Amino acid sequence: MAEFYNYSVTDAKGNDVKMSDFEGKVVIVVNTATGCGFTPHYKDLQAMYEKYHDQGLEIIDIPCNQFAGQTPGTDDEIHEFCTLKYNTQFPQMHKSDVNGENALPLFKYLKSQKGFEGFGKGPSAIAMSLMLKKIDKDYENNSEIKWNFTKFVIDRNGEVVARFEPTAKMSDVADCVAQLI
Numbered sequence: 001m002a003e004f005y006n007y008s009v010t011d012a013k014g015n016d017v018k019m020s021d022f023e024g025k026v027v028i029v030v031n032t033a034t035g036c037g038f039t040p041h042y043k044d045l046q047a048m049y050e051k052y053h054d055q056g057l058e059i060i061d062i063p064c065n066q067f068a069g070q071t072p073g074t075d076d077e078i079h080e081f082c083t084l085k086y087n088t089q090f091p092q093m094h095k096s097d098v099n100g101e102n103a104l105p106l107f108k109y110l111k112s113q114k115g116f117e118g119f120g121k122g123p124s125a126i127a128m129s130l131m132l133k134k135i136d137k138d139y140e141n142n143s144e145i146k147w148n149f150t151k152f153v154i155d156r157n158g159e160v161v162a163r164f165e166p167t168a169k170m171s172d173v174a175d176c177v178a179q180l181i
Helices: 041-055 075-086 105-113 123-135 170-180
Strands: 008-010 016-018 026-032 057-063 151-154 160-164
Touching: 026 041, 026 105, 026 170, 041 057, 041 075, 041 170, 057 075, 105 160, 151 170, 160 170
Parallel strands: 026 057
Antiparallel strands: 008 016, 026 151, 151 160
C-alpha cells in the first residue's frame, strides 16, 4: 500500500478522514483560502469535481491561514463562504497549517514527494516570485508550500504525481486529472 494511504486529516466537524478511504481514486489535496487572489480557483476545482467525481476524483480542501491571514474565519464560516459563493460540494477539512512545526503530517509527506519547481511564466508568476523573495530569500530551494491553492495530485495507486503552484493554469491541473481518470 502506498504511503499516502497511511495519513489522515480532520474534517471541519472533527471527524478523522483517512486517505486510505480514497484508495483507487484520483485525489487532489489543496490548501485553500477565502480571501486570496487565487480564491476563484474554487470555481475550477468545483467544475472538475462535477465532471470527474463519478469517475473517481476526490478533492481534499484544507483551509489554511498561514499566508497573509487570508483565511481568518472559523471552519463553519469558511464552509458557508465556499458553498454560497462557489457551490463547493467536495469535502472541506479543518483549517490547518501546511508549513512549520504544526504542519499536517500529510503535507510534510506531500512536500517530500514533490518539491517546489517554480511558478512558471507570466505576470502572476513574476509577482509571486517578487513577493516571496521578500519573505524567504531561499524560497526556490525548499519544498515548503509557497502560498494558498498549491495543489497535489495523487493517482489511483496513491503516488503523488504532480504539484501545481497557485500560478499554474487550472486547465493544466484539469488536463493532469483527465489523464489519470
